[in-house]
Amino acid sequence: MAFVLSLFAGRLILLQGVDPDSYALAATKENTKPFVLHASRGDIVDRNGVPLSVSDDAVAITADPSQTSKVAGDLAAILSPKLSGTSYDQLVQAMTKKGRFTYLAHQVSPQTWSQISASIKAQNKDRAKVKQPLLAGLYTEADPIRSHPNGTIAANVVGVVGAEGQGLSGLEYGLNDKLSGTDGKAMYEVDAKGNKIPNADHTVEEPKSGTGAQLTLDADLEWFAEKRIEQAVKQYKAESGTVVTIDLKTNEILTMANYPTFDPNKPVKAAALKNPALEQVYEPGSVQKVVTMAALADAGLISMDTKLQVPGSYTVQRRTIKDHFDHGLLNLTISGVIAKSSNVGTIMAAQQMPIQQFVHYLKNFGFGEPTGLNFPGESRGLMPPGDEWSELTRSNVAFGQGLSANAVQMTAAVAAVANGGVFTPPKLVKNYLGPNGEVIPNPSAPSRRVVSENAAREVSLMMESVVSKGGTATQAQIPGYRVAGKTGTAQEVDSACSCYRKWATSFAGFAPADNPRFVTYVVLQNPTNGRGGGFQGGPVFRDVMSYALQKYAVPPTGAKSPVTPLTW
Secondary structure (H helix, E strand, C coil): CHHHHHHHHHHHHHHHHHCHHHHHHHHHHHCEEEEEECCCCCCEECCCCCEEEEEECCEEEEECHHHHHHHHHHHHHHHCCCCCCCCHHHHHHHHCCCCCCEEEEEEECHHHHHHHHHHHHHHHHHCCCCCCCCCCCEEEEECCEEECCCCCCCHHHHCCECCCCCECCHHHHHCHHHHHCECEEEEEEECCCCCECCCCCEEEECCECCCEEEECCCHHHHHHHHHHHHHHHHHCCCCEEEEEEEECCCCEEEEEEEECCCCCCCCCCHHHHCCHHHHCCECCHHHHHHHHHHHHHHCCCCCCCCEEEECCEEEECCEEEECCCCCCCEEEEHHHHHHCCCHHHHHHHHCCCCHHHHHHHHHHCCCCCCCCCCCCCCCCCECCCCCCCCHHHHHHHHCCCCCEECHHHHHHHHHHHHCCCEECCCECEEEEECCCCCEEECCCCCCEECCCHHHHHHHHHHHHHHCCCCCCCHHHCCCCCCCEEEEEEEEEEECCCCEEEEEEEEEEEEECCCCCCEEEEEEEECCCCCCCHHHHHHHHHHHHHHHHHHHCCCCCCCCCCCCCCCEC
């Protein structure tokens, strides 16, 4: 007995005198359970505060395998029918593994968890004599789920969030570090059944909410533009379509509408998550002539008095280039070249400018350079390398072939002409919204003059002739307003054969032409029911621009468009 008592005494001395802290720590560790405190993800809203992507309440279901292993099969039978994407076998495996903590499901709605709890409690009534209820060992923790109250509106721009709470596409991905915040954590002491012990020691590290983003988009105008481009894509059996609108007062993007689009509240394939307005590049066609003429006018090589004798075809380095319509020798003014969208006339005018100077102008207009929006997956487009181009390359680029751009780049280039020759990088994020309600302005990129005010005004007058009688886009006229515009129809490379057998048709314009407020660009990719920027893109421009002018109460200037001779 003395020997046994001496063993007990030695053990007590070891536990309480020699190393009590380590044993206390081990006991605490054995009887504590970690809880993740998920940070609230910042909201994404439009310019007026309309929610585009917000976080709704949801829970993650966790388990303590030391308590669930004996009843894993019964629990899995209840959970698996209600948790999509999680099988019975996966749940059993998770609830029987080693350790005291495992996730069973993420972002489960409160309604689903209530149904699960009710089912478990109902079964517990039949297990009244069982010492361990089924619910013991299951826990929940806050795990907000991302929702999009306005469905498809700006879905390609906003993007989606994955099950792990990380952005997968769009601004959700690009701004993920700002939006996601920092998770907190808590450690609670629990009893043998896994229940929190009241008033027991616990530690909590509070989560830090994410920063929200207020976009420049106008949800109403975006919705209208999306519906209108959807109609055009279906009417002309195109592969896709895009509409971009910029407010020239601030150079903020009001619409970045795409079709096809997707509903971010439903499962979606990865291929549909792209934003074609920034990620898809193509040869812009005759809309590019706006930039070419602006450069020539700025260099003093053309003016409103310029007259050209334009043949039906033109040969450059043994390559014959024709216009989109058959004709003999035409006596065209420079406005007539734009109004008729003559490739030949554009080449004849462009040959006056040294190639290096022409390349310099293109770069100043933003071609071959990022837009500055820092949008994930954005393409900067393609320009022939260097500035030692051949005559054929310069000729092709002058009328919109041989280089590629995305829709936002083209809109920004036309906006520079509408803005009196000043190029300002477009803006998509207006403000950041702090977790405590503070508004943090997102600074605008610096502007730069690319052509003179006089050159921009002359090109604007040329563009007015495009929508006037004798032009290629009378469908773009807006009653009571002066409108400046330009059509585009360009061959497009089909990746299946690496050859030209597709088309992109487009229309770019601004209004009021004599005091511009908005610029809108419309592009249809590979329409198969007819082909023409004027009759396909013009009506979409007219409707979207009319909506913007009315919503923002922009009155007509009252001036009439000048009559510009097209021939001489």
